[in-house]
Amino acid sequence: MTRHVVSVALLWAVLTAIGEGSAFLDLFPAVGSSEAEDFDRIFRILLIMGTPVFAFVIAVLAYSMVTFRASGPDDAPPAFRGEGKIPRVWLVITGALALTVMIYPGLTGLRKLQSDPNGYGWSDTQPNLFIHVQAFQWGWQFDYRDFEGQHLDFSVLSVGGNAAELVLPIDVGVKFDINATQAPYDPGTNPEGGVLHSFWIPAFRMKIDAVPGRTTTMTVKPIELRGFQDDSAFRVQCAELCGLGHAVMATPVRVVDRAAFLDWVALQKAAARK
Amino acid sequence: MWALTTVSGGVGTGLIGFYLGIAVSALLRMAFGYPDPWDRDFDCSIGYVFGLVGWVMGIGMWGTWSREWFGLKTRTTRVQGWQRYFSFCTDHKVIGIQYLTTFTVVFLLAGLMAMLIRAELATNGLQFFDKQQYNTILGLHGILMIAVAVAAMVGGFGNYFVPLLIGAEDMAFPRLNALSFWLIPPVALLLLLTPFLGGLETGWTAYPPLSVQTHTAQTFWNLAIVTFGLSSILGGLNFVMTIMFMRAPGMTWGRLPMFVWSMFVTAWIALLYTQGFATALLMVTLDRIAGMSFFNANEGGDPLLYQHVFWFYSHPAVYIMILPGFGVALEIIGHFSRKPFFAYKYAVGGFLGILGLSGVVWAHHMFTAGIPNYLHPPFLVMTEIISIPTGLIFLAALGTVWMGRLWLTAPMLFALAVIFNFACGGVTGIFLADVPTDIHLQDTYFVVAHFHYTIVGGEIFGMFAAIYYWFPKMTGRMYNERLAKLHFWWMFIGFNVTFFTMHWPGIQGMNRRIADYPAALNGINLFVSLSSFMLGASFIVFVANIVYAWARGPVAEANPWSARTLEWQTSSPPPVENFESPPRVVGHPYDYGIPGSVHSVFGDHPATHPAAAAGAASGGAAGA
Numbered sequence: 001m002t003r004h005v006v007s008v009a010l011l012w013a014v015l016t017a018i019g020e021g022s023a024f025l026d027l028f029p030a031v032g033s034s035e036a037e038d039f040d041r042i043f044r045i046l047l048i049m050g051t052p053v054f055a056f057v058i059a060v061l062a063y064s065m066v067t068f069r070a071s072g073p074d075d076a077p078p079a080f081r082g083e084g085k086i087p088r089v090w091l092v093i094t095g096a097l098a099l100t101v102m103i104y105p106g107l108t109g110l111r112k113l114q115s116d117p118n119g120y121g122w123s124d125t126q127p128n129l130f131i132h133v134q135a136f137q138w139g140w141q142f143d144y145r146d147f148e149g150q151h152l153d154f155s156v157l158s159v160g161g162n163a164a165e166l167v168l169p170i171d172v173g174v175k176f177d178i179n180a181t182q183a184p185y186d187p188g189t190n191p192e193g194g195v196l197h198s199f200w201i202p203a204f205r206m207k208i209d210a211v212p213g214r215t216t217t218m219t220v221k222p223i224e225l226r227g228f229q230d231d232s233a234f235r236v237q238c239a240e241l242c243g244l245g246h247a248v249m250a251t252p253v254r255v256v257d258r259a260a261f262l263d264w265v266a267l268q269k270a271a272a273r274k
Numbered sequence: 275m276w277a278l279t280t281v282s283g284g285v286g287t288g289l290i291g292f293y294l295g296i297a298v299s300a301l302l303r304m305a306f307g308y309p310d311p312w313d314r315d316f317d318c319s320i321g322y323v324f325g326l327v328g329w330v331m332g333i334g335m336w337g338t339w340s341r342e343w344f345g346l347k348t349r350t351t352r353v354q355g356w357q358r359y360f361s362f363c364t365d366h367k368v369i370g371i372q373y374l375t376t377f378t379v380v381f382l383l384a385g386l387m388a389m390l391i392r393a394e395l396a397t398n399g400l401q402f403f404d405k406q407q408y409n410t411i412l413g414l415h416g417i418l419m420i421a422v423a424v425a426a427m428v429g430g431f432g433n434y435f436v437p438l439l440i441g442a443e444d445m446a447f448p449r450l451n452a453l454s455f456w457l458i459p460p461v462a463l464l465l466l467l468t469p470f471l472g473g474l475e476t477g478w479t480a481y482p483p484l485s486v487q488t489h490t491a492q493t494f495w496n497l498a499i500v501t502f503g504l505s506s507i508l509g510g511l512n513f514v515m516t517i518m519f520m521r522a523p524g525m526t527w528g529r530l531p532m533f534v535w536s537m538f539v540t541a542w543i544a545l546l547y548t549q550g551f552a553t554a555l556l557m558v559t560l561d562r563i564a565g566m567s568f569f570n571a572n573e574g575g576d577p578l579l580y581q582h583v584f585w586f587y588s589h590p591a592v593y594i595m596i597l598p599g600f601g602v603a604l605e606i607i608g609h610f611s612r613k614p615f616f617a618y619k620y621a622v623g624g625f626l627g628i629l630g631l632s633g634v635v636w637a638h639h640m641f642t643a644g645i646p647n648y649l650h651p652p653f654l655v656m657t658e659i660i661s662i663p664t665g666l667i668f669l670a671a672l673g674t675v676w677m678g679r680l681w682l683t684a685p686m687l688f689a690l691a692v693i694f695n696f697a698c699g700g701v702t703g704i705f706l707a708d709v710p711t712d713i714h715l716q717d718t719y720f721v722v723a724h725f726h727y728t729i730v731g732g733e734i735f736g737m738f739a740a741i742y743y744w745f746p747k748m749t750g751r752m753y754n755e756r757l758a759k760l761h762f763w764w765m766f767i768g769f770n771v772t773f774f775t776m777h778w779p780g781i782q783g784m785n786r787r788i789a790d791y792p793a794a795l796n797g798i799n800l801f802v803s804l805s806s807f808m809l810g811a812s813f814i815v816f817v818a819n820i821v822y823a824w825a826r827g828p829v830a831e832a833n834p835w836s837a838r839t840l841e842w843q844t845s846s847p848p849p850v851e852n853f854e855s856p857p858r859v860v861g862h863p864y865d866y867g868i869p870g871s872v873h874s875v876f877g878d879h880p881a882t883h884p885a886a887a888a889g890a891a892s893g894g895a896a897g898a
Contacts, residue, residue, distance in 0.1 A: 004677065029782045042710050043781075050701035057697035060672045061690055070679040073836040075612045075867040082616035082673045087666075091620070094665035101704055102658040107651060109710035114647050193572055195484040198642065198717060202783030205714035209644045211578060212483055213571025216644040232783070232792035239642075239717040239785045241477050243484055244405040247788035 004067065012052075012059035019051035029233035032203030032255065034221045035122040038112070039205035042105040049101060120208055121219030127175035129168070134181045135197035135210035138245030140236055141184040142166055144268070152265065154272035157184060158236075158251035166236055166253045168222050169261035175219045180210035198240035201253055203233035209240055228252030276353055277360035284333030288460070291328025295321035315493045316563040322497050326460055333456050334362025339449045362456060364448035365850060369455050370434025371748065374741075376458060377426035381734075382813060384418035387411050389810045396803035398793045406473050408789040410491075416478030417465060417495070421502060423729050424591060425509075427598035428544070429455065431740045432513060432537045434748060438841035438848060439531045441522025441857040441874070446515035450508050457505040464498035467491075477787050479588075482569035482580050486561045493562055496555040503552035506594075510544030513537055522840070522874075524859035529873075531839050531863045532608060532621065532670075536601020539625045543590045543597075543632055550587030554580055581643055585636035593632045595729050596696070597625065599736030600667050603692035606743050607674050608864040609837045610686035615864035616673025620666045627663025635660060641709050642716045650709050657707040664700060668693065674864075683835075684758035688739030691766050695731025699724060702777065720780025726773045738765070738816070745823070746830030750846045753823035761815040768809030775802050838873040839863050 023044045031037055113122055132143040139159030144152040147169075158164035168174055182193040193212060200207035201220070208218045228234045229252075238249035256264065299320035303311040331340060337349045339362075353361055358368050359375075390411050394402050403411065433451065437444055445451045468474050472489025485492050517538045521530075530538075557580065560566040567573035569580050608615045615621075637645060637653040671693045680686065702724040705711045715721060738761075746752050779798050784791050791799070833842040844853050855877045865871040 001677070027778065027781050039711060039714050042708065043705065046705055046708065046711065050704055054697050054701045057668065057672065057693060060676065061694055064675040064678065064680060065682065065690065068675070068678050068680050070612065070681050073612060073681055074679040076679065078677055079614050079865075079867045080616075080677075081614045081618070082669075083619075086673065087617045087620045087669060090665070090669045091662070094662050098658045098661050101708070102655055105710065106654050106658065106708045109708065110650055110654060113710050113713070114650070120647070193483070193570075195487065196481055196577060200717075200785070202714070207642050207713055207716060209642055211571075211644045213576060214578075214644055232794045235783075235792070237783070237785055241475075241479075241481070241484070241787045243475050243488070244409060247405070247785075247790040 004063075007067075008059055008063045011063055012056055015055035015059055016052045019055050020048060022051065023047045030203050030224065030226060030231040032201070032222055032224050032226065032234055032253075033205070034223050036203060036205040037223075038109070038122045042109050045105050046101070049097075053097070116219060120217055121175075121206065121221075125173040125221060127173035127219050129172050129174045131166075131174060131176050133176050133178040133199055133210070134184050135178065135199060135238065135242075135249075136181045136183050136194055137243055138238070138249040139184075140166075140199075140249070140251050144265070147265065152269070154265075154268040155184075156268070161248065164251060165228070166251055167261065167264050168253065168255050169258050170222055170225055170255050172258075173219055173221050175217060178208060178210045178216045178218065179214075180212045195242050196240045197238045197242050197249070200237045200239040201233075201235065202237065203231065203235075203253070207239050222255040225255055225257060227254035275357075276351075277357040280334060280351075281360050284329050284456075287332030288325045288329030292321040292325030294328075295324030298324070313563070314490050318490070319493060319497060319559060319563055322460075322464075322494075326457075326501065329460055330453060330456050335449075335453060335456070338362050338364070338452070362452050364444070364452050366433045366437050366445045366448065366451060367748075367848065367850075367852075369451050370430050370432075372455050373425060373429035373433060373458075374431070374748075376462075377422045377430060380418050380462065381422045381426065382817070384415050384422065385810060385813065387415035387418070389807060391415060392803040392806040394789055395791075396800050397796050398791050398799075400789055403789065405789055406475075407469075409475050409477070409787075410469050410473035412787060413474030413477050413495075414465060414468065417499075419729075420478055420591075420595075421461070423595040423733055424506060424544075425458070425502075427602070427733065427737055427740070428506075428509060428513070428537065428540055428594065429458075431533075431602065431737075431744065432509075432540075432598065435744060435841055436513060436516060436534055436537050437520065438844070438852055439534050439839055440517065440520060440525050441840050441853065441859060442516065442520035443851050443853075445512050446520055447512050450512055454505045454509045454512070457501055457508075461498045461502045461505075464494045464501075468494055479584065480555065480558060481584075482558055482561065482577055483571075485558050486569060493559060496559045496562075499555045500552045500559075503548045506544050506548045510541040510548070513541030514545060517541070522857050522859055524874075526859075528619075529859055529862055532604040532615070533598075533601040535622055535625050536597045536604075539629045540594050540597045540601075542629055543594050547587045547590040547633060550583050551591070552587075554584040554587070557583070578640075578643060578645065581640050582637070585639045586633070589636040589639065590632040592725075592728065593628055596732045597628065599692055599733035600625075600696075602736045602740045602743070603689040604667065604670055604674075605839075606685050606689035606739050607671055607693075609835060609839070609866075610681045610683060610689070611674045611678030612681065612866045613674065613678040614862070614866060614868060615670065616676070617666070617670050618862075618864075621670035624663040624666030624670070627666070628660065631656060631660045631663065638707055638712075641712045654707060654709055658704070661700065661704075668697070683742075684755060684762055685739045685743035687759065687762045687766075688735050688742065691735045691762070692732055692739065695727055695735060695769070698774070699727030699731055702727065715780060717786050718780035719784045719786060720777050722786055723773045723776035723780060726776070730769065731773070735766075735769075738762075741820070743835070744841075745820070746834050747841055747846045747848070749824050749827075750830055751823050751827035752830040752834065753819050753827055757815055757819040761812055761819065764812035764815060765809065768805060768812055771805040772802055772809050775805065838866070840874055843874060843876065 028040050128148045130146040132145055134141040142156045144154055156164050178199050180194040180197055197210040198207050204220045206218055206220055208216045234253040236251040296317045299317045300311040341348050359372055468491035471491040474491055475488045476485045557568045561568055567575040569575045569577050635656045637649055638657045742758050779795050784795050830846050832846050840857055857874045857876050859874050861871050861873050863873050
């Protein structure tokens with residue numbers, strides 16, 4: 001018995017060691033925002049915590065299949081039923097594991113995610129760029145509202161694979177207010193109808209659904225000067241099945257430095273005035 | 275031929291009912307002054323209700339059951355052989371086979387659809403299908419597999435083996451049981467009609483407002499689900515009553531085989547929660563045909579209402595799918611480890627714990643749906659807690675295997691694979707239960723990989739374990755063990771390569787339910803597609819083996835596995851009344867290797883003792 005326990009423990013240790021290597025792999029798409037850093041860190045923590053659990057099951061199963069095999073119905077093993085301490089110890093250990101994952105990184109991560117009572121995002125920096133998002137079948141409209149107190153009044157309409165981009169400045173908190181609509185509408189009027197969509201930017205690891213009749217919000221803070229040309233994770237992608245155009249309901253995202261952003265804003269404002 | 279007459283009779287009365295219903299609804303619409311009496315969605319819905327009644331009456335419910343409501347004498351048709359399977363037969367063994375063959379065919383059909391999906395996804399862009407066809411195939415694959423997962427184990431093995439395992443002659447309500455099965459063909463018909471009525475757009479979850487706005491196919495789909503739900507609820511009620519009141523003398527709760535425990539808990543979940551699914555789709559139907567606005571935000575409705583009602587069933591539903599998988603895995607591990615079951619009471623506690631918690635975790639499907647912030651923590655906490663009772667199932671499985679004498683037959687391999695696969699599915703579940711990671715992974719291929727690990731890896735592997743384990747009992751014939759093992763390793767490797775890899779594109783930003791994706795994900799998707807074709811090909815081995823064995827396989831003995839439970843103590847296949855003399859249970863079902871221990875006695879004779887049976891069966895040659 002002791003020999004088997006030691007052997008299986010060794011096997012478990014080896015499998016765990018191999019499995020934990022996965023935490024060092026670069027599994028993730030490009031990191032585009034501070035939220036993405038938080039996600040990647042928590043994902044790795046869960047991977048590190050989950051690996052020994054999976055490895056334990058594999059170790060016991062594989063070891064038993066090799067060591068305790070028989071070629072027919074052979075009823076002569078030690079007849080223990082497991083009514084002693086082991087189940088209680090198991091219960092305590094699994095309970096402790098569940099509690100741990102629940103508190104850290106679960107609830108602690110959630111607390112950080114919800115640190116802004118008005119928003120839905122990791123960053124505790126105050127947002128300085130406000131964008132209203134309209135999701136419709138099948139495209140997006142981004143109404144730029146306000147940047148550092150400066151009123152903006154232009155919109156970017158992305159539909160049918162046109163060249164429109166969502167352009168964001170680096171190191172600035174951005175707050176999105178999201179509505180689902182039947183078709184793009186003028187700011188100030190009531191949105192009509194529409195179906196569910198989901199506003200997702202893989203490089204930022206954040207998504208929130210667009211729901212008819214509600215306004216949902218999401219805040220992000222881009223930290224990398226990259227764009228869709230560098231990595232396809234820099235895109236707004238609809239992530240809630242919204243009909244036939246669902247797959248192509250995507251818009252490139254480009255993160256630029258402050259000066260370039262101001263230039264771009266000036267250009268857009270000029271275009272909007274015409 | 276009798277079978278042909280009865281089925282065409284049912285179809286005939288069904289069609290008469292359908293057109294009668296259409297006429298009634300059109301007349302009513304005319305009477306109430308609607309400008310257009312012919313509204314396809316509305317008239318077809320009313321017609322369907324009449325047609326459904328016509329069908330079940332025509333197929334035999336009228337003769338065997340409903341006549342007595344009007345003071346007439348009921349008639350039972352005594353047909354023998356394969357024609358029984360086309361009758362309103364109340365024998366639970368016939369109904370079990372009806373369910374199993376129906377859903378095996380559905381499983382293979384929906385599996386073929388998965389192959390089509392993977393063919394389209396092998397590279398970016400659209401190659402084989404347009405978006406409409408793709409979404410229809412995707413939606414049908416989803417809902418047909420859900421139907422298989424919900425009904426194949428419960429309806430098939432549950433019906434066939436629960437009465438046998440508890441020593442009963444039949445289910446508590448045999449006629450209700452037959453009705454549950456005969457409600458299924460209309461479901462299949464409605465679902466298979468959807469491609470011709472505009473196709474499906476919404477996937478199997480049918481979220482409004484899209485499902486309110488889309489084609490007539492959606493109405494047919496809704497009616498199919500409501501009917502399927504009715505069948506499921508009736509089945510659940512029947513199992514609860516059977517297990518509570520039909521157990522043989524001495525079959526105490528503490529001696530109940532694991533598969534029966536899992537069916538008991540599953541049946542409670544089906545009975546308690548299925549209404550949610552039916553209600554959600556009834557509301558969608560009413561929004562569509564009666565102009566109600568449950569989900570229309572402009573008229574005071576709320577699309578999120580649907581998701582709450584829908585997941586209030588559809589999360590417990592995943593336990594309807596997985597618990598029979600656990601049950602059959604524990605059952606088989608119990609017999610093929612040849613040693614007493616480890617921590618029996620804790621495993622039962624695990625099942626009951628899951629039953630208790632299954633109804634309070636649903637909103638973890640909605641973390642990114644725009645629900646208020648305060649709803650996140652409780653559902654995160656409850657979802658993590660449900661891993662504790664699930665852990666007890668693992669304790670029992672691993673403890674039973676440990677230091678046993680493992681007889682690694684095909685059913686045992688499949689049963690062990692259930693534990694392996696579900697461990698992976700359980701660990702990836704943590705990433706989805708944790709809100710901070712879920713907000714990126716929600717609605718991606720990570721989720722697709724996760725739920726295929728739990729449902730296919732857990733339940734479908736369990737279903738194949740059960741098919742191989744009980745095949746000799748159901749058919750009286752034995753399959754080829756080598757081919758069965760080949761099927762196992764082929765399917766196991768194909769499955770794990772396909773779905774383990776599939777997590778990665780999800781993390782990388784590939785969302786679900788799409789026919790097209792960014793070109794950067796081409797390589798990984800080609801790999802997943804190729805390995806999924808390998809997985810798909812493994813079922814050719816299965817079909818060949820089973821079809822040949824059923825027709826020409828060597829005759830199986832009554833107890834080829836030298837197992838102790840009651841179903842093996844009668845002939846293969848069992849007689850109509852199951853046991854020649856009523857069994858009495860005197861001991862625990864899994865006490866292998868305990869001297870003098872006996873599970874059951876018939877009359878005055880103790881049931882075949884496993885050790886003696888092992889000798890008599892010349893070393894279990896039947897299994898080799």
